[in-house]
Amino acid sequence: MSTQSSALPVPSEKTQRRKARKLRNLSLLISLALVAAFFAVSALLYSRSLRSHSTIPGLVVAGADVGSLDRDELERAVKRLGVALRTRTLTLEVGKHSLSVPLSRLGARVDVEATIKRALSLGKGGDLLPDLLTRLRAQRGGIKLPLVARLDRDAARAYVERIKATVDRAPVEPRIDLDAKRIVAGRPGYRLRLYDTLAAIELAVRAGKKRVALAVSVAKTKNFDRYEGLDISHVLAEFSTVYALTTKYKDRTHNLKVGAAKLDGYVLRPGELLSYNKVVGPRNKAQGYRTAPVITAGELVDGMAGGSCQLSSTLFAAAFFAGLSLESSRPHTIPSGYIKMGLDATVSYPLTDLVIKNPYPFPVVIHFTVAQGRVRVRLLGKKRPYRKIVFRRTLKKQTPFKEVVRDDPSMPRGVRVVVQAGVPGFMLERERLFFVDGKSKPVKTEKRELRYPPTSRIVKRGTGKRQKDFEPPKSKKDFGGVKDVYTLSM
Numbered sequence: 001m002s003t004q005s006s007a008l009p010v011p012s013e014k015t016q017r018r019k020a021r022k023l024r025n026l027s028l029l030i031s032l033a034l035v036a037a038f039f040a041v042s043a044l045l046y047s048r049s050l051r052s053h054s055t056i057p058g059l060v061v062a063g064a065d066v067g068s069l070d071r072d073e074l075e076r077a078v079k080r081l082g083v084a085l086r087t088r089t090l091t092l093e094v095g096k097h098s099l100s101v102p103l104s105r106l107g108a109r110v111d112v113e114a115t116i117k118r119a120l121s122l123g124k125g126g127d128l129l130p131d132l133l134t135r136l137r138a139q140r141g142g143i144k145l146p147l148v149a150r151l152d153r154d155a156a157r158a159y160v161e162r163i164k165a166t167v168d169r170a171p172v173e174p175r176i177d178l179d180a181k182r183i184v185a186g187r188p189g190y191r192l193r194l195y196d197t198l199a200a201i202e203l204a205v206r207a208g209k210k211r212v213a214l215a216v217s218v219a220k221t222k223n224f225d226r227y228e229g230l231d232i233s234h235v236l237a238e239f240s241t242v243y244a245l246t247t248k249y250k251d252r253t254h255n256l257k258v259g260a261a262k263l264d265g266y267v268l269r270p271g272e273l274l275s276y277n278k279v280v281g282p283r284n285k286a287q288g289y290r291t292a293p294v295i296t297a298g299e300l301v302d303g304m305a306g307g308s309c310q311l312s313s314t315l316f317a318a319a320f321f322a323g324l325s326l327e328s329s330r331p332h333t334i335p336s337g338y339i340k341m342g343l344d345a346t347v348s349y350p351l352t353d354l355v356i357k358n359p360y361p362f363p364v365v366i367h368f369t370v371a372q373g374r375v376r377v378r379l380l381g382k383k384r385p386y387r388k389i390v391f392r393r394t395l396k397k398q399t400p401f402k403e404v405v406r407d408d409p410s411m412p413r414g415v416r417v418v419v420q421a422g423v424p425g426f427m428l429e430r431e432r433l434f435f436v437d438g439k440s441k442p443v444k445t446e447k448r449e450l451r452y453p454p455t456s457r458i459v460k461r462g463t464g465k466r467q468k469d470f471e472p473p474k475s476k477k478d479f480g481g482v483k484d485v486y487t488l489s490m
Contacts, residue, residue, distance in 0.1 A: 107152025
């Protein structure tokens with residue numbers, strides 16, 4: 001008898017794939033259901049949190065943990081922080097200087113309600129994803145809010161105005177100490193901008209900053225660039241002329257001082273021209289000048305700003321021996337008693353001018369003084385390249401003067417008084433010789449012909465009646481001759 005064994009049917013491959021797909025779909029549905037449930041619960045919790053009167057967990061305000069506090073707890077915490085705020089200091093900075101000020105002095109206070117409102121609203125903007133990210137950052141300690149602080153504007157302004165009084169100062173111009181031959185440095189000016197500073201302080205207090213730079217404007221000095229790097233350690237040349245100190249000439253002395261003040265300290269840059277008329281300007285009463293003797297049409301008469309030509313002549317002579325370029329000059333019509341012929345230079349605003357130029361690669365500074373009967377000019381700068389400079393004057397021709405007689409009925413007949421001395425005319429050759437170390441002969445020579453026209457002798461002749469005990473004025477003495485050759489070196 002034979003036995004037949006039985007076996008379970010084996011599912012086909014197609015059936016197995018169908019079952020596997022059903023399982024995957026079921027798993028997906030379960031996952032989606034769980035995710036949907038999660039988001040539903042999260043949405044429900046988020047919706048409830050929006051209506052919550054508590055702060056989000058992990059929130060920090062002004063360094064204090066205020067996370068998960070209800071409104072009352074938050075209010076107490078903020079008030080405590082407000083008390084602490086007023087004891088804090090804010091450092092006010094002005095350049096390299098600083099001042100620490102208690103915030104209470106600036107009228108700082110905490111806006112409690114604004115701080116509470118801001119803290120309670122954080123992470124509750126109504127937009128799920130950004131709010132969730134904000135809460136996540138808070139839990140990780142990434143959100144630190146400052147207190148909402150306010151300033152009492154009147155108290156802050158009063159305090160800042162006191163600071164302003166110590167900060168504000170006018171610029172001090174650098175100056176040349178010409179006697180010591182050095183530059184005295186100036187300093188900039190400062191002006192604290194009140195309202196800009198108040199705004200900066202308020203922003204700093206609101207942001208919880210510990211330091212704030214005050215709003216200060218800096219005013220540079222006008223002559224900062226002009227005096228920068230100036231070297232006046234050497235005297236290129238010095239020349240002086242004398243003037244009378246008697247009361248009779250006090251107005252002339254006054255004019256000398258007014259004009260010299262315009263030139264003292266003038267900086268002549270390399271290659272720069274100096275026009276006497278342009279620098280000194282018009283010589284009139286409005287500029288402080290007085291009437292004093294001047295030469296007009298070959299005669300000495302009273303005129304405005306008498307004495308100006310002594311300043312220009314002294315400057316010319318100093319420029320001559322300093323080796324400056326003599327661009328334009330004219331001699332007087334009458335030789336001057338205070339300076340040798342050939343070294344004088346007349347000026348008359350605005351037409352007759354003295355113009356000199358700085359030929360050196362360094363600045364030259366003019367130092368003018370009028371004191372104790374002497375007009376002195378020093379030209380300061382670096383050391384000049386010449387060992388000495390020689391002035392040589394040679395007489396080429398002399399022309400006799402004429403006599404002019406003018407009748408004067410106020411004097412007795414037969415009396416003659418010379419009221420203006422006669423001066424011969426002269427034709428001269430002026431030379432400037434430049435010498436350097438190691439050479440006996442000049443390395444350069446400049447020549448110029450100068451002409452001084454004759455000045456008539458003016459005689460007053462009496463035509464009146466005889467007067468008992470009449471004493472005629474003292475007659476002026478005619479100008480004598482000059483040496484054929486005259487030299488002077490510096």
